[in-house]
Amino acid sequence: MPHRQTTSGRPQLPVGWRRLLARLPVFLFRCGLGWVFGKRLLLLHHTGRVTGLHRRVVLEVVEYEHEPTGGHWVVASGFGPRAAWYRNLHADPKTVIEVGNRHHAVTAHFLTPDDGAEIMGRYARQHPRTARRLCAFMGLPADGGEASYREAGRAIPFVRLDAAAGFRP
Incomplete structure (x- = not known):
């Protein structure tokens, strides 16, 4: 399913039947x-920073970790830092996600490009085909080598969603 690219090289949002499918x-x-x-996808609830309306978006979980004091999920913005959900989380980082049929209160933390490089390197080892597709979708070069995925990870905005205390999987 090819996506149109903007002049900046970033993909445009799908339209028509592709939007319905998405x-x-x-x-x-x-x-x-x-x-x-x-645990592969989550539903992120967020509030429109301009409209104040309740919004939802489904995102792929890049990493998940359960810890004794809580847990966290890492997601990536395939549409870059201009994605509405990404900008909305910058304005209001406390929100709710759904994983499976469970709701979790979370706080968003925006990761550095170096963190993104590490995450993308790990993700490419675990999911090589999906990593190749993500890079192609975003118009980023990735020749299949670890260095190219790490470089792509520096360009992809990653967000860690930390669960509030008392989280149970």
Whole structure:
């Protein structure tokens, strides 16, 4: 499914039937079928920074870690730092996510390009095909080598969503 690129090289949002297809996971989460995605996708609730309206977006979980004091999920903005959800989290980093059929209160932390390089290097080792597709989707060069994925990770905005205390998987 090819995506149109903007003049900056970033992908444009899908339109028409592709937009409907892209929004299907949101609908499934809203119907209580989030469990279908396991821990691979999450539904991020966010508030529009201009409108104040409640918004939702489904994101792929790049990393997940459960810790005794809480847990965290790492997600990436495939549309870059201009994505509405990314900018909305900058304005209001405290929000709620759904993983499976569970809701979690989280706080967003925006990772550095060096953190992104480390994360993308690990992600490419675990999911080589998906990493190649993500880089192609974003118009970033990735020749399959670790160095190219690390460089791509420096250009991709990553966000860590930290669960509030008392988190249980």
